[in-house]
Amino acid sequence: MQNWFENKRFFWATMLAPTVWFLAFFVAPMALVWAYSFGENAGPVNIAITGTFGNYAKAFRPEIIQVLSDSVVLAFIATLICLVLAFPVAIAMTFADDKTKSWLLLLIMLPFWTNLLIRTYALIAMMRTEGFINFSFAFFHNIAVSLGFNLGDYVPMELLYNKSAIVIGLVYVHLPFMVLPLYAALDKLDRSLIEASLDLGAGHMTTMWKIVVPLALPGIAAGLVITFIPAMGAYLTPDLLGGPNDLMIATLIERQFKRANDWPFGSALSFILMYVTLIFFALRTFFEARGGKVSAH
Amino acid sequence: MSKKPQRAPLEYSKSFRLRAWIAGVLLFLYSPLLILIAFSFNDSKRNIVWKGFTFKWYVKVFENDALREALFNSLIIAVLCTIFSVVLGALAAFVLWRFKFPMKGLLESGLNLPIVVPEICMGVGVLMFFNKIHWPNDLPWPISLSQIVIAHITFSFPFVAVVVRARLESFNKELEAAALDLGASQWRAFTDVIVPHMTPGLIAGALLAFTLSLDDFVITFFASGPGTITFPIKVYSMVRFSVTPEVNAASTIIIVLTLIATAVAMKFQDTSPNKENA
Structure with a gap:
């Protein structure tokens, strides 16, 4: 690595463009959001930056707290479901041969590469009242009726536009986020510890709970964080799968900019979301550092 | 304990229960997408009953x-x-x-x-x-x-x-x-x-x-x-x-x-x- 002043012209030639772009189109807009979060609506289009904390105070109104806690709770439930679904997959991947391993990895990652909107749309198509799930249920229902069971007409289930639809959507979209860190952590495990446990007479389940899970804890923590952050900030999932009153923080922010036209409040909410995100990322870095220690012994 | 081991102890990927679990997860991940793709070729506006193949x-x-x-x-x-x-x-x-x-x-x-x-x-x-x-x-x-x-x-x-x-x-x-x-x-x-x-x-x-x-x-x-x-x-x-x-x-x-x-x-x-x- 060279000191920049030993080769000034070349340094400037390569450094300037990305840095200026980053400052102009990322830092400046973010600084603007930050500044506006201390502002007030001073007319239909004007915003005065008055240094008020009123927008942040607004976030503590009960109806807003409700939305914020809903976001946290829904994202957290989805994250836990992801953990339960992903852990066995990660275990299988860890102990599979190389070929199976890469196939499983590919199969888990492939939907992740598919357009988020399309995946959400696919869920809607499955879960709507005329969708595939209801259609299948109706099919079995009708068979039961034709066999003489008196069940009456099939009433389609309302699977969409409620909070459980949001959770299903969040799980569906964020599952790969959970598999990868779990796999990374499990792959580093010292297998002789597991073998020792099995040799000494512990069953597979006991070994799993007492040896694998504690050792993989940093990875589990990293997976929880990595899944939780984007789930909490998700916009499309609650917007398309939730009902009109099932807001999450991102949909609430969007409303401030489009319908409610309260940009300063929207800015404050954005920065609240941003601070939470950054705190969780700091946590993740911390867990990763600890994970490194566990594997190093 | 008394079960006859059919696989090496750490070959979890060969366990039937794990395989069923993975199949379930993959079904969850893929069925909406596959159904979406399949019905893009379905010759029916109502979208749910298969009426024949079409590119229309x-x-x-x-x-x-x-x-x-x-x-x-x-x-x-x-x-x-x-x-x-x-x-x-x-x-x-x-x-x-x-x-x-x-x-x-x-x-x-x-x-x-x-x-x-x-x-x-x-x-x-x-x-x-x-x-x-x-x-x-x-x-x-x-x-x-x-x-x-x-x-x-x-x-x-x-x-x-x-x-x-x-x-x-x-x-x-x-x-x-x-x-x-x-x-x-x-x-x-x-x-x-x-x-x-x-x-x-x-x-x-x-x-x-x-x-x-x-x-x-x-x-x-x-x-x-x-x-x-x-x-x-x-x-x-x-x-x-x-x-x-x-x-x-x-x-x-x-x-x-x-x-x-x-x-x-x-x-x-x-x-x-x-x-x-x-």
């Missing part, structure tokens, strides 16, 4: 002017975003890899921000920024996409930088020194020695930028002026109304495009680890 929804997609225009816009944006992101990302990766300079740590972690910041926050930022600098909203067509292109480049090039940086780690710095020793200028050594080594990373980064741009909804939603429609925005407004085989067909086209881009990207990443200068 695909024909309809291409006959639908608004949808075609949106798809075209998205492709133009994605191509422009890819070109700029690759150049900026490669330069950023190179500078961070090659030089020590004041506040380097700040720039390095700063460049990670567009990757971790929630999309909605960045979308809001872009909206307010273009509004603040009074970016004209009534520009003629290709230039009217510039706001979206700028926003897409901003969140794509840090991804490219990460990929290219990883690739540069395998570069043998003595090769550059040799080129300089043999009389090449700094710039010549860069274009003839370093860039060729970067190439697999550049291609992987380009495809990443392309798919990121093609996929983005939230930031585009905020960055786009009133008249500009991209493919995800068009699909979004169609999805709001109803589920139709036409949207299925349009979605299938995008899925196939993404799959191709991903397959190519993975191929290049597979060949990228330091084979040639080990």
